[in-house]
Amino acid sequence: MPELPEVEVVRRGLANWVAGRTVSGVDVLHPRAVRRQPAGAADFAARLTGTTLGAAQRRGKYLWVPLAGPGGPAAGGGFSLIGHLGMSGQLLVQDPTVPDETHLRVRLRFTDGGRELRFVDQRTFGGLAVEEAEDGDPEGTPVSIAHIARDPLDPRFDDAVFVAALRARRTTVKRALLDQTLISGVGNIYADEALWRSRLHYDRPTATLTRPQVALLLANAREVMAAALAVGGTSFDSLYVNVNGESGYFSRDLDAYGREHEPCRRCGTAIRRAAWMNRSSYFCPRCQRAPRLRAGG
DNA sequence: ACGTTTTCCTGAGCGC
DNA sequence: TGCGCTCAGGAAAACG
Numbered sequence: 472m473p474e475l476p477e478v479e480v481v482r483r484g485l486a487n488w489v490a491g492r493t494v495s496g497v498d499v500l501h502p503r504a505v506r507r508q509p510a511g512a513a514d515f516a517a518r519l520t521g522t523t524l525g526a527a528q529r530r531g532k533y534l535w536v537p538l539a540g541p542g543g544p545a546a547g548g549g550f551s552l553i554g555h556l557g558m559s560g561q562l563l564v565q566d567p568t569v570p571d572e573t574h575l576r577v578r579l580r581f582t583d584g585g586r587e588l589r590f591v592d593q594r595t596f597g598g599l600a601v602e603e604a605e606d607g608d609p610e611g612t613p614v615s616i617a618h619i620a621r622d623p624l625d626p627r628f629d630d631a632v633f634v635a636a637l638r639a640r641r642t643t644v645k646r647a648l649l650d651q652t653l654i655s656g657v658g659n660i661y662a663d664e665a666l667w668r669s670r671l672h673y674d675r676p677t678a679t680l681t682r683p684q685v686a687l688l689l690a691n692a693r694e695v696m697a698a699a700l701a702v703g704g705t706s707f708d709s710l711y712v713n714v715n716g717e718s719g720y721f722s723r724d725l726d727a728y729g730r731e732h733e734p735c736r737r738c739g740t741a742i743r744r745a746a747w748m749n750r751s752s753y754f755c756p757r758c759q760r761a762p763r764l765r766a767g768g
Numbered sequence: 769a770c771g772t773t774t775t776c777c778t779g780a781g782c783g784c
Numbered sequence: 785t786g787c788g789c790t791c792a793g794g795a796a797a798a799c800g
Contacts, residue, residue, distance in 0.1 A: 474794095
């Protein structure tokens with residue numbers, strides 16, 4: 472499941488392999504992959520064809536590639552190719568002779584006749600679109616992601632603002648970590664890892680956390696994602712790979728996620744898995760004590 | 769306005 | 785062998 476480190480690995484791959492190349496043609500093999508393109512698949516293809524791809528950018532789990540038109544950089548009009556991998560999306564740089572993948576959704580061909588860019592997505596939660604940048608934004612952030620918060624690896628992420636905003640929420644801590652308008656890039660895996668490192672239970676009300684506790688949680692989220700990025704991200708199966716189809720190695724370094732019944736690496740207690748919001752939360756029942764239920768009524 | 773729940777999707781894994 | 789069920793989960797949309 473691609474979260475910030477995995478998406479960053481893909482961003483680097485795009486910067487290496489497709490920047491500076493001009494699109495000669497686009498095949499949309501599944502309309503759902505471009506469902507965020509208001510005018511549909513044909514419009515998506517028309518807006519891309521003939522443009523030259525710039526250096527890939529990222530905010531949280533979103534990627535975008537600035538487009539330059541045939542008339543020069545300005546002629547792109549501030550448009551970008553924006554993408555989200557969802558749960559199972561892959562962007563692969565693939566030789567044209569390689570047979571189409573089973574779940575190939577979109578293909579970009581280039582004027583140099585070299586390796587294609589393929590968007591492959593089994594569960595189709597991900598997608599691509601061509602979009603205009605937010606008016607006057609020097610970073611060229613596409614309009615549809617203007618509400619996404621900066622991520623903790625962004626130098627302009629404001630720690631103090633985040634700490635205050637999280638404590639002001641009337642919700643629980645894991646919900647807040649997964650709220651992309653508060654902090655972006657954190658998904659289920661790194662949320663559980665950051666909570667384990669911080670010895671916090673996922674159901675702790677945010678309002679009960681002290682400023683130092685939230686600051687520590689943020690530092691741990693940042694650390695665990697940086698460590699995962701350093702080894703190519705987390706892969707449980709073939710669903711997350713870099714643009715060359717290779718898996719990352721962080722899954723063996725996880726302390727909580729996916730470790731049900733295995734001993735906590737701090738205290739030896741068996742890690743538990745709890746149903747949480749139609750998904751799972753992994754935690755150490757000893758290190759991460761559940762909040763005391765309020766004696767109501 | 770804000771917080772919570774539902775919805776979208778497909779393949780792996782499992783019990784019977 | 786195959787059917788039905790559960791699970792994986794990001795984030796927009798719908799709901800309260």
